[in-house]
Amino acid sequence: QQQVKQSPQSLIVQKGGISIINCAYENTAFDYFPWYQQFPGKGPALLIAIRPDVSEKKEGRFTISFNKSAKQFSLHIMDSQPGDSATYFCAASRNDYKLSFGAGTTVTVRA
Amino acid sequence: DVKVTQSSRYLVKRTGEKVFLECVQDMDHENMFWYRQDPGLGLRLIYFSYDVKMKEKGDIPEGYSVSREKKERFSLILESASTNQTSMYLCASRPSLPRAFFGQGTRLTVV
Numbered sequence: 001q002q003q004v005k006q007s008p009q010s011l012i013v014q015k016g017g018i019s020i021i022n023c024a025y026e027n028t029a030f031d032y033f034p035w036y037q038q039f040p041g042k043g044p045a046l047l048i049a050i051r052p053d054v055s056e057k058k059e060g061r062f063t064i065s066f067n068k069s070a071k072q073f074s075l076h077i078m079d080s081q082p083g084d085s086a087t088y089f090c091a092a093s094r095n096d097y098k099l100s101f102g103a104g105t106t107v108t109v110r111a
Numbered sequence: 112d113v114k115v116t117q118s119s120r121y122l123v124k125r126t127g128e129k130v131f132l133e134c135v136q137d138m139d140h141e142n143m144f145w146y147r148q149d150p151g152l153g154l155r156l157i158y159f160s161y162d163v164k165m166k167e168k169g170d171i172p173e174g175y176s177v178s179r180e181k182k183e184r185f186s187l188i189l190e191s192a193s194t195n196q197t198s199m200y201l202c203a204s205r206p207s208l209p210r211a212f213f214g215q216g217t218r219l220t221v222v
Contacts, residue, residue, distance in 0.1 A: 002153065009151065032209045043115070043201055043213030044154070089153060093209050098169070101146075101154040 003027055004092050006102025014110050019077040021105045023090035026071065030092040034099070035064065035075050038087045047088070048075075080109045113138050117202050117214040124221050130189040132217050134202030140212075142205040143185035144169075145177065147198040148216070154201060160185055192221045 006023045013019045023033075034049035050057045050064045050073065057064045061084075063076040077084055090102040118133035136143065142161050146154040146169075156169030158177040166177050174196060178186045185204075189196055197220050203211040 006153070034210070036213075041215070043203075043215045045213065046210055049210070098156060098159060099144075099154075099209075099211060100156075103151055103153040 002103065003100040004090055004102040006090050006105060008105060009103065010106040010108070012108045012110060013077075013080045015080060015082060017080050017109075019075075019080050019084070019107050019109070021075045021088055021090065021107075022072065023074065023092075023102050024070075024072045025092050025100075027092070027094070028071070029094045030100075032093040033064070033066065033073050034091050034093070035062075036089045036091060036101075038089065038104075044089055077107070080107075082109045082111050085109045113212045115202055115204050115212050115214040117200075117217050119217050120215065122217060122219045124189075124192050124219065126193060126221055128189075128192045128221075130192050130219070130221075132187040132189075132200055132202075132219070134185045134187070134204075134214055135183055136185075136204035136212070137183065138204060138206065138212065139182065140204040140206045141182075143179065144203040144205065144211065145175075145185070145187045146201045146203065147171070148201055149198055157187065189219075192219075194221050197221045 035047045036044035037047040038044040061078045066073045091099045144159040145157045160166045160179040176188045200217045202214040205211045
């Protein structure tokens with residue numbers, strides 16, 4: 001059973017559009033919520049992460065929104081570019097450092 | 112720069128073979144992990160190690176074992192490979208801070 005549920009499985013967006021990926025979790029002991037980006041043939045790489053004491057974190061065109069009461073968090077990719085085409089994984093971790101991953105979302109940005 | 116190296120990019124093994132997947136990190140990290148990645152299931156934790164000769168089962172340890180004789184090296188062993196172990200295997204290492212660094216993966220096919 002997956003501890004972190006991610007949707008959608010895939011999405012297509014036009015260049016310049018906004019990509020939104022959603023994740024939900026049940027375990028209130030989670031205290032670290034990262035997003036990983038994976039290009040074909042590569043391992044995942046950390047993109048951005050948030051702790052539950054803040055509701056939003058922005059790094060460049062990537063923003064995490066966090067709703068602690070709803071146990072949900074999401075990734076927004078603003079002004080999507082073809083180079084953003086990749087698979088994105090949300091994850092959650094407790095203080096034992098094990099990461100639980102969502103199922104992944106394949107994002108395709110059309111030029 | 113951080114580096115996690117997996118010994119093989121692609122492997123083809125026969126059913127029943129004993130298979131060794133090797134992972135080396137050059138960052139002196141205490142924690143190392145083995146995940147398998149399958150479409151629609153995301154990354155699932157097989158085993159992890161938080162110190163030399165220490166190991167703990169992850170979410171799907173059945174059919175696998177691990178070895179960590181040196182801090183920089185973490186091996187995943189398939190005792191008797193089966194076709195349902197055909198997958199992408201990802202090694203990761205992590206310092207005391209909760210950020211994981213992944214290798215580029217080993218795509219294993221069991222025939």
